Amino acid sequence: MTNVVMRVVRATKFAGVLALALAAAACANRPYDPQAGGSAPPGSQQDFVVNVGDRVFFESDSSELTSQSIATLEKQAQWLQIYNQYTFTIEGHADERGTREYNIALGARRAQTVRDYLASRGVQPQRMRTISYGKERPVAVCNDISCWSQNRRAVTVLSTSS
Amino acid sequence: MLGAGAAAGALAGLSPQRAAAVLKLDVTQGNVQPVPIAIPDFVGVGLQDPAGARNVSLIIASNLRRSGLFAPIDPAAYIEKISTIDTLPRFPDWRQINAQALVTGRITQSDGRLKAEFRLWDVFAGQQLRGEQYNTTADNWRRIAHIISDAIYERITGEKGYFDSRVVFVDESGPKERRIKRLALMDQDGANVRYLTRGDDLVLTPRFSSAADTITYMSYSQGDPKVYLMNIETGQREIVSNFPGMSFSPRFSPDGQRVIFSLQRGGNSNLFVMDLRSKATTRLTDTQVIDTAPSYSPDGTRISFESDRGGKQQIYIMAANGGEAQRISFGEGAYSTPVWSPRGDYIAFTKQTESKFAIGIMRADGSGERILTEGYHNEGPTWSPNGRVIMFFRDPGGDGGPMLYTVDVTGRNEQILKTPSYASDPAWSPLLQ
Incomplete structure (x- = not known):
């Protein structure tokens, strides 16, 4: 019984993540537009997650930015410069198909790639912190590629204090 | 005692x-x-x-x-x-x-x-x-x-035994997205399980010192994840490296006087060693890649580690004070987590090909490679004190969690070691004194 319930909860979560990823893909080539609508107040964390996209995804065992990731990071850079009261942490993650130690290092490398990109677009380095969780914090849990590709990610997490 | x-x-x-x-x-x-x-x-x-x-x-x-x-x-x-x-x-x-x-x-x-x-x-x-x-x-x-x-x-x-020894490992509970991990200690047969941390902080890769009373491990307890020491009798903890950046993948030198670890700066991870008495830290590698999972030879003169300096992760050996490193793994796939046998005759490793993860051994010159077990997903070998048995963890992936297994160096006699919950990152102690 518990198992069934858990599975339902996870499936929902997974669907949410997927929807987010698709949304990010759909508007990836348009710049951030505060008038774009939606219920999120401009400049809010929700605005950042929904209208900008808080995460980018990587190929297996890679820390290179895809064209879609670059489009997302362009919008992140733009948004972060408008709302410069935020400091934030870039979390690097890996999928489960690697050893613990290597994945910790790989997550750090992914986070650093995002940090470098945002810095190159004018975001002040002192606002950014990076951390790697390796394969310790997956968002999608299953045994195939649909999950692995969700977990190979770098997430820009705004600090709540601002 | x-x-x-x-x-x-x-x-x-x-x-x-x-x-x-x-x-x-x-x-x-x-x-x-x-x-x-x-x-x-x-x-x-x-x-x-x-x-x-x-x-x-x-x-x-x-x-x-x-x-x-x-x-x-x-x-x-x-x-x-x-x-x-x-x-x-x-x-x-x-x-x-x-x-x-x-x-x-x-x-x-x-x-x-x-x-x-x-x-x-x-x-x-x-x-x-x-x-x-x-x-x-x-x-x-x-x-x-x-x-x-x-x-x-x-x-x-005619060989030394290994039964009077312990295993430190990571006890895992809760859903995979929010796994709670605790450091735990047990006898080598799974009895006398005792928890060393409460699960508030993410903890990984505990390793024993040669004295078997101290462990080193990685913890996310404050700011950047760092390498720590813990006395398992008193519970006293101490941070090993307090440099900027994340430190991880620690292991003791055979004499217990030093801890070797990876230190991440930017996108790179390099190997460093700290003398525990003087606190002096020495850089051992200086690369733009990932060097990690270091392990000393039992005589303390050499270090095996994994690096992706050649593209994929491979196993390298260098002198304990750094310098030129020699690649020893040449098979198909990626090789990682090399661990030197206490006897010095073999290095155990994790090998990844496609989506298979095998545990194997090879000699320090790279010859005599032998796969002991494979499938999805084996990782993290550790040696019994007599170099005869290897313990590792196996995670079937998906919703489940990892369990501990042992296998003989011949590849025979694979057995599960029952633990109260999911378990990973085992490290075998030396024989107790």
């Missing part, structure tokens, strides 16, 4: 003459035929717990069976009932049930002290192979069973 109050001595042999052929198991052979061994209940004298003497026999039988080198005989088959260890056993009775070896023993309690005596008999030669007695405190009865197991194993195989 057994240390301070324990005394060991040899029991005088009872057999009047020495026979020619002495029971000896040659474990260098590929396919070892397990030695049939009878371990009747030990005789109990003045025990508070009447089952105490029997439990010692059961633990010895369980240890020897798990090793794959012994086949304990079902006690229901025994003909002679052992009621004293001061006379010769009736060897024909034991020969008749095909026991090659026989263990008799006695546990005597007076006040809080235990005296444990045992004799190991070669049934066919009709002679005593070993006799010992130990004195210790009553709460050490499990260790007594492990020490006797080691004595039997050593006498019959």
Whole structure:
């Protein structure tokens, strides 16, 4: 019984993540537009997650930015410069198909790639912190590629204090 | 601990003459035929717990069976009932049930002290192979069973045992997205599980020092994840490297005086070593890649580690003070987590091909590669103190979680080691002192 319930909860979560990823893909080539609508107040964390996209995804065992990731990071850079009261942490993650130690290092490398990109677009380095969780914090849990590709990610997490 | 109050001595042999052929198991052979061994209940004298003497026999039988080198005989088959260890056993009775070896023993309690005596008999030669007695405190009865197991194993195989040892590991609970991880300690047979942290902070990759009283591990307890030390008796913790950036993948030098680890700066991870007394830290590699999972050779002169400097992760060896590194893994796939055997003869590793994760061993020059187990998803080998058994964890992926397994260096005798919950990142201690 518990198992069934858990599975339902996870499936929902997974669907949410997927929807987010698709949304990010759909508007990836348009710049951030505060008038774009939606219920999120401009400049809010929700605005950042929904209208900008808080995460980018990587190929297996890679820390290179895809064209879609670059489009997302362009919008992140733009948004972060408008709302410069935020400091934030870039979390690097890996999928489960690697050893613990290597994945910790790989997550750090992914986070650093995002940090470098945002810095190159004018975001002040002192606002950014990076951390790697390796394969310790997956968002999608299953045994195939649909999950692995969700977990190979770098997430820009705004600090709540601002 | 057994240390301070324990005394060991040899029991005088009872057999009047020495026979020619002495029971000896040659474990260098590929396919070892397990030695049939009878371990009747030990005789109990003045025990508070009447089952105490029997439990010692059961633990010895369980240890020897798990090793794959012994086949304990079902006690229901025994003909002679052992009621004293001061006379010769009736060897024909034991020969008749095909026991090659026989263990008799006695546990005597007076006040809080235990005296444990045992004799190991070669049934066919009709002679005593070993006799010992130990004195210790009553709460050490499990260790007594492990020490006797080691004595039997050593006498019959000619190799050191590994039963009087512990394993530190990561206990896992909760859903995978929010896994709670705690450092935990247990005897090598899974008994006496004790938790060292409460699960508030993510903790990874605990490793024993040679003194077996201290571990080093990685924790996310504050700011950047860092390498820590913990005394497992006092619980006292201390940070190892307090440099900017994340430190991870720690391991002790064989003398316990230094900790080697990876330090991440930017996108790169390099190897550093810290002297625990002077706190002096030395950089060992200086690359734009990922160098991690360092492990010392048992003599402390060399370090094996993994690096993706050539593209994929491969295993490299260099001198303990750094310098030129030599690649030793050349098979298909990625090689990682090299761990040097305490004997020095092999390096265990995790090997990834496509979506398979194998545990294997190779010699330090890269020759003699042998895969011991493969599938999805094996990782993190650690050696028994005698270099004969490898423990690792296997995670089936998806919703489930990892469990601990052991396998012989020959690739035979794979067994699960039961833990209270999911378990990963095992590290085997040296033999206890």
